[in-house]
Amino acid sequence: MMSFYDSHLVLFQATFTGLILALSIQVPLRMGVFSFAGAGSYGIGAYLAAILVIKQDASAFVAIGAAMLATAVIGLLLGLLIFKLNGLYLAMATVAFDLIIGVIAINGGKTTGGSTGLYGVITDFTMSQLFTITLIALVLVALSEVGRTGRRVDAVRDDPELASSMGISLRRYRLTAFVVSGALGGLAGSMNVLVRSAIGPLDIGFGLIVLGLTMIVVGGSRSWKGAVIGAVIFTWLPDVLTAIGAWQELVYGIVVALAAVFLPRGIYGVLVDLNKGLQRRSRERHDPPPAAAEEAAGDVDPTTGDVRELALNEEAVP
Amino acid sequence: MSAQPVEQTTTPVLELRDLAVHFGGVKAVDGISMKLMPGLIYGIIGPNGSGKSTLIGAITRLTRMTRGELLFDGASYEHVPPSRLAQLRVTRTFQTVRLLPDLNVRANIQIGADARTTSEQKAGRRPSWFERLRGPAASPGVADAIRRTRLEGFESYYPSEMSYGTQRRVEIARALAMDPRLLLLDEPTAGMNQSERAEISGLLRDLREEGLTQLLVEHDVQMMLDTCDYVFAMNSGQLIAEGEPDEVVRNPAVQEAYLGKKWGKDA
Ligand SMILES: Nc1ncnc2c1ncn2[C@@H]1O[C@H](COP(=O)(O)OP(=O)(O)O)[C@@H](O)[C@H]1O
Numbered sequence: 271m272m273s274f275y276d277s278h279l280v281l282f283q284a285t286f287t288g289l290i291l292a293l294s295i296q297v298p299l300r301m302g303v304f305s306f307a308g309a310g311s312y313g314i315g316a317y318l319a320a321i322l323v324i325k326q327d328a329s330a331f332v333a334i335g336a337a338m339l340a341t342a343v344i345g346l347l348l349g350l351l352i353f354k355l356n357g358l359y360l361a362m363a364t365v366a367f368d369l370i371i372g373v374i375a376i377n378g379g380k381t382t383g384g385s386t387g388l389y390g391v392i393t394d395f396t397m398s399q400l401f402t403i404t405l406i407a408l409v410l411v412a413l414s415e416v417g418r419t420g421r422r423v424d425a426v427r428d429d430p431e432l433a434s435s436m437g438i439s440l441r442r443y444r445l446t447a448f449v450v451s452g453a454l455g456g457l458a459g460s461m462n463v464l465v466r467s468a469i470g471p472l473d474i475g476f477g478l479i480v481l482g483l484t485m486i487v488v489g490g491s492r493s494w495k496g497a498v499i500g501a502v503i504f505t506w507l508p509d510v511l512t513a514i515g516a517w518q519e520l521v522y523g524i525v526v527a528l529a530a531v532f533l534p535r536g537i538y539g540v541l542v543d544l545n546k547g548l549q550r551r552s553r554e555r556h557d558p559p560p561a562a563a564e565e566a567a568g569d570v571d572p573t574t575g576d577v578r579e580l581a582l583n584e585e586a587v588p
Numbered sequence: 589m590s591a592q593p594v595e596q597t598t599t600p601v602l603e604l605r606d607l608a609v610h611f612g613g614v615k616a617v618d619g620i621s622m623k624l625m626p627g628l629i630y631g632i633i634g635p636n637g638s639g640k641s642t643l644i645g646a647i648t649r650l651t652r653m654t655r656g657e658l659l660f661d662g663a664s665y666e667h668v669p670p671s672r673l674a675q676l677r678v679t680r681t682f683q684t685v686r687l688l689p690d691l692n693v694r695a696n697i698q699i700g701a702d703a704r705t706t707s708e709q710k711a712g713r714r715p716s717w718f719e720r721l722r723g724p725a726a727s728p729g730v731a732d733a734i735r736r737t738r739l740e741g742f743e744s745y746y747p748s749e750m751s752y753g754t755q756r757r758v759e760i761a762r763a764l765a766m767d768p769r770l771l772l773l774d775e776p777t778a779g780m781n782q783s784e785r786a787e788i789s790g791l792l793r794d795l796r797e798e799g800l801t802q803l804l805v806e807h808d809v810q811m812m813l814d815t816c817d818y819v820f821a822m823n824s825g826q827l828i829a830e831g832e833p834d835e836v837v838r839n840p841a842v843q844e845a846y847l848g849k850k851w852g853k854d855a
């Protein structure tokens with residue numbers, strides 16, 4: 271008899287690789303860089319790892335390491351090319367990058383296996399290795415959200431001009447966003463092909479962008495915790511929804527739309543706001559705001575003592 | 589006009605030579621030259637739209653300049669990127685409050701101290717990658733800045749939970765946490781009441797006693813008279829007067845500039 275774990279092994283694996291994919295899109299977004307290049311890096315990583323294993327008989331770790339290195343370098347080059355673009359234009363350029371990777375996969379002849387893709391990617395990569403690598407990546411991303419780096423990432427996203435006047439090099443942070451996003455995408459793609467032993471053009475299409483983005487929009491785009499929540503929901507929800515058959519897509523769509531409208535900062539954002547509210551209430555109970563300042567709000571008159579008055583009233587000058 | 593209060597042999601902390609910033613046809617700053625000597629408070633007055641904020645933007649390299657020279661300690665820096673100014677310990681506050689909404693007061697101020705520790709680290713030992721990621725656990729500059737701006741008790745508040753005047757004090761604290769050598773303040777007391785203004789004026793004078801050079805943009809004339817050693821008056825991107833504060837505010841051209849700006853309705 272199969273345990274729940276064994277019968278759902280594929281979903282556990284998909285949760286981990288989905289989480290890393292989501293992080294590859296979340297990390298740049300958190301830095302205010304609207305790049306979806308993580309999805310393209312996922313494709314590159316998956317194909318590169320597959321080719322290395324099939325053709326070169328590479329071990330799982332060599333395949334993953336090479337995939338990450340390649341996607342990090344490609345991320346850097348892509349970043350140097352387009353980091354000056356902003357907002358929507360940057361997003362479009364990175365989506366184009368993702369689509370180009372898909373076109374290359376289909377037209378790559380024997381190297382990429384054309385429309386069938388590559389299969390028989392067999393290594394000794396284990397579930398516990400997948401789990402450990404995912405955990406390490408998650409911890410590193412989590413570290414970038416605290417302390418000085420966390421503050422600077424906030425500044426770069428929320429107020430780039432302020433950030434540069436506080437000594438933060440926007441160029442360096444933006445390029446880092448591309449490199450980290452590339453490496454995480456490559457990691458997700460290479461681990462995915464190792465656990466599934468096959469990869470095809472359909473696995474790396476536009477759907478990857480949608481999946482990664484959905485995970486972080488619903489889960490929460492500002493923290494790794496949001497990515498975890500989103501990865502769990504959108505890996506397991508479709509499985510739960512198969513029970514309702516034809517209605518599956520509709521329910522899925524409604525869930526996403528509702529989340530986007532009612533939870534602008536995702537489920538994690540709601541938890542953060544609840545926590546802030548609780549903190550504020552306990553603070554007000556234990557120590558009310560210092561008297562010195564909070565009162566001012568009412569009697570502000572920014573024009574008092576203006577030069578204007580002075581112009582009318584010579585005596586005002588000592 | 590009256591002489592600068594310090595001998596001309598000292599190198600100015602900041603010198604502008606024929607600085608201009610044009611936005612298309614708008615000459616927001618148009619040929620301004622000034623020298624700021626160490627340890628004094630300089631003021632800029634001028635009606636809205638006269639180019640004061642743009643001037644500060646150009647000095648801090650955030651706004652692209654059209655022509656002119658910028659010198660800090662006698663060395664020109666008009667090609668230095670804005671993020672490097674923190675290393676020169678030039679810092680500013682903004683006319684509109686610019687705090688990070690997701691960070692509490694302490695973390696917002698810590699951002700200023702982060703800039704300081706980075707430039708200190710550049711001078712000395714190389715920190716480990718972990719230290720670089722996390723930053724120092726606590727910076728003395730933060731506690732000091734909180735105390736000086738009287739923000740004790742607000743450390744864990746978020747910007748949206750505080751009055752406008754208090755938010756402005758956090759801006760000033762963030763700038764102070766950087767341990768600046770030149771502090772540029774763009775209407776730091778806008779939205780504050782009289783007693784808060786007097787407090788800020790006192791703080792700026794204390795900082796002056798410690799040798800900090802400051803450039804202050806303010807509309808409140810009484811505050812300018814109480815605070816500044818020397819005042820520049822701007823109109824339409826140009827200097828129309830400079831000198832002792834009381835002389836400048838009495839200057840007919842300055843009065844004319846303000847009245848000309850359709851504020852003289854009840855004159
Ligand atoms: N980014 C910009 N683009 C175009 N015009 C600008 C810009 N910033 C400021 N200006 C114009 O430059 C002039 C000076 O503005 P500003 O420096 O903000 O004046 P002040 O701070 O003295 O009120 C104004 O006419 C303003 O409209």
Ligand SMILES: [Mg+2]
Binds near residue numbers: 642774
């Ligand atoms: Mg202004």
